[in-house]
Amino acid sequence: MEKKSGLFRTLVYAFLSMFAIINIFPIFWMIVNSFKTEQEYSGNPFSFPKVLQFSNYSKAWEVANMNTYFVNSIIITFASLIVTVLLGALAAYFLSRFEFKLRGFTYGLFLLGMLVPIHATLIPIFMIMKNINLLDTYLSLILPYTAFHLSLTIFILEGFMRGFPRDLEESGVMDGAGVFRIFWSIILPITRPALATVIILNFIYNWNEFLFALVLISSSALKTLPLGLANFVGVETASLTLQMAALTIALVPILIFYLLLQKQLVNGMTAGSVKG
């Protein structure tokens, strides 16, 4: 294909542009319309707003309880992320830097989790949370988010830690540092690149999660952003511009996050899920 004819090249660009437009236009259209009045929108869905209706945003923020949902999502996402990465890193450290009888078995057991479909565990988890009185609490989401992302976290971190030279810990041993001390001050700092990947992946998966939240959270004050948003749109059917404003509010942070960390996100999400 080295001698590209002009026509071929044009066709390729036309096809790719078409693809890009289909991907981006619904979002662009939604953002434009979120700044219009309801009359303007129903009058002509393709016009640009005469005046930017920022009031849609303040109203959506208010009516949709966006404030509460954002706070809940932030708390649950970060709490799960911290627990997952800490416990995962600790487990990965022992699995990668030590030799013991059940090492292979334990590692295999953790990896199995990447194959477990969430819905197969939904009813039992609901029952467990009900029985230990955690239903409808932050913890009821933090626990499953942690449990289901430990596999991928350990898989990535173990692979990375395994590559360190063996004499790495020796200076620590000389100084008389214990295993946990070595983990914290020698191993963890040099695992930073892999930790970054794992943190980004955990963030995006937890932030976007819907099914567990739907089943385990019922009170409005504890709903996460995806759950709250889905609810709001289901109830607030009258005003499409308000819906669009709420969706835009939820979309913008993820858009920024994606554009800033695109490389890690793309590599992490594709590598992580295909191996699973």
Add this chain to the structure above:
Amino acid sequence: MHTLKGTKYAIFFGLLPALIIYLGIAVVPIGMSAYYSFMNWDGIHPMTFTGFDNFTEIFKDSIFWLSVKNNMIILLTGVLGQIPLGLLLALLLNRSMKGAGFFRTIGFLPVVISSVMVSLIFGTVYNTEYGLLNSILGSVGLDSWQQNWLGDTKWSMFSISVAYIWQNCGFFMVIFLAALQNIPNEVNEAAELDGASGLNKVMRITIPMIRGTILIAVVFSISNSFRVFDLIQIMTGGGPAHATEVMTVYMYNNAFVNMRFGYGSAVSVLILIFSLIVVTIVNRLGKEKA
């Protein structure tokens, strides 16, 4: 690897917290699901053992078979829609061209935003009165093509499939792009020396070179198709008249709406078995051909 006094206990206590959470919440529940599936249970009163009653009832329920059919549609949408489109995009982008990075960025965007967002955005696209799609059709004079995209049983599954492709084809594009970039340059050069070019080269050299990746992608797409829930639950809730219900939605409705936890568990066991069967078959076929 190195010996420290008392490491045995350290290893034990280091692995314990992760193991407890993981086993307790991700592994044990699968066994519990299997156990519940033989019970009649509303979640409140004590459960009673009913043997295979749940399963026989499921197999007699036409709505269940409708949901199986819809799962197959989603599966085929993935394998025949997302993967070929992703592959085509990757083949087109795998060259030195202006804007390749831009197209890649745009292509992957739907993968990063939550399926809830995707569903809600498509809700505004498919809205009957003021939605994007009907507005476009109306403005180019194709009023007769306007449909109630999600509310009409003739169109609802089609509309969902389009959203499903939109959401995931960028993912496969990136996977295939990575595989294409791993093909050694010598292979391409050798192919060109032998006079292979264009479509011929793609079919005879490029595609066979990334067979492994294609097989992984197909298996991944299939297991993904059995997990579809958010998209359908939010866009249609399985309606109209169960026309878009898939097995996960069927399970959710039975367990958490009708409060039949034994029955719902039996459905989830069936989903697990179905997806294992299909994935195994595909893996077999893939290996035989190699």
